Amino acid sequence: MAGRRYRDPSGRTLADYPRPSLAVDTAVLTVPSDAAALHVLLVAHRDRHRRDRWALPGTFLHEGETLADAVRRSLAQKAGVVGLTPTQLHVFDAVDRDDRGRVLSVAHVSVVGWSRVAPAVSARDDVAAVPVAAAVGLPYDHDQIVALAVAHTRARYAEHPDPDRLLAGPFTLLELRRLHEAVLGAPLPKDTFRRRMQPQLRPTGRLRQGAVGKPAELFRHRRGAPAVPRP
């Protein structure tokens, strides 16, 4: 690398500076199809006392890798989940946060459809999805990461319809509202919800057939990238 010979004003090269380890930890949020609550993905984690605990999936940053790369690698490897679009939340930098040494961790969040998570959860003993309200007592500062991820996600869902494109095909406003209620963890008024979301959707002429009651109109997402939060 060209930088090897560079010396700064005090005569030091880049390698002379101390280097803490840098990790990523990710809260993967999802809504199981048989539950109406936001869940977070946990993986079995053997700590330095050789005890198994549930924790957020994480890894150390490898050479030449971006943080998003590391997130995707750790999730593919530790939980068999692919297709993530991680969003950075916060760097946890307490000096004593990891008793193996100085480790800073960049917390991430990623919201994915249940179909991406279900195979790993049902096939592997070391992967589980638990309601976010039940994900407490996790090691390191993972409780804080989960809380941060949930708050961040709920704020995004208050603004836009299904910002993570969890509903694949066309959907009714009831289906959209059920999803938002699961993310929020609380019921939403159906009339106000419709009036806020409908202008942001693209109507298909079609109706949802086969269910009891008046058939509901099917909508699609608007063109363009879904709302993203940070650069």
Add this chain to the structure above:
Amino acid sequence: MAGRRYRDPSGRTLADYPRPSLAVDTAVLTVPSDAAALHVLLVAHRDRHRRDRWALPGTFLHEGETLADAVRRSLAQKAGVVGLTPTQLHVFDAVDRDDRGRVLSVAHVSVVGWSRVAPAVSARDDVAAVPVAAAVGLPYDHDQIVALAVAHTRARYAEHPDPDRLLAGPFTLLELRRLHEAVLGAPLPKDTFRRRMQPQLRPTGRLRQGAVGKPAELFRHRRGAPAVPRP
């Protein structure tokens, strides 16, 4: 450190993992007393081609130091500014963002009163405060950091009166509005501004004397810590 002998499931110790350099860069925002615009603090920066450029103050993270520590150290040393309460914004992690090697930078923002900045700006050639609109063409990704810091700060000022306690003693609503207009970079309607901010202030019985016009009531900040954004 106790962690030295710890080996993970693949037999590696913490030292076996690659370690990128970790830096902090800080946008120090302030409003000069003789200007009605938000300014950012820049320091002279000699790059690897031995050219002097203006850049945000930054440094590498030292051993046993938190990110906030590193921010305060870099500002005290490179700009003679103390008393900061830095807030984390984002980690910039592009692999090629620094041509000296792999360096990740945690961007921070800190809003301080002009009195903390003025001595260094007037005494040192290598420290300057420029309007945020003029702080473009900076090296690395410092343009993005400034934009992020400004957006973050403006959003905070839209909610609460003087969240960084830049006004020391009691102040009138006109003085508060002038500050918010400087941060926002646009005029604010005086009646709406009053109605939003007054409930969040503590009235003193006293009036501002000596100026022309009807004397304005003096207010103080509410008790308690000012609104903070992230953990």
Add this chain to the structure above:
DNA sequence: GAAATAGTGTCTTTGAGACAATATCCT
């Protein structure tokens, strides 16, 4: 027809913005 769901109308409240009237000081 009864039940269930979709979609809409309307009333109230709240807050922002615009505009202006009134109040109280300085010179």
Add this chain to the structure above:
DNA sequence: AGGATATTGTCTCAAAGACACTATTTC
């Protein structure tokens, strides 16, 4: 008195929440 600034009143508009009514399907 006259100018300047502070403070408050009022009107309009928009959006949210609550409530209820109508519409259209399945059973």
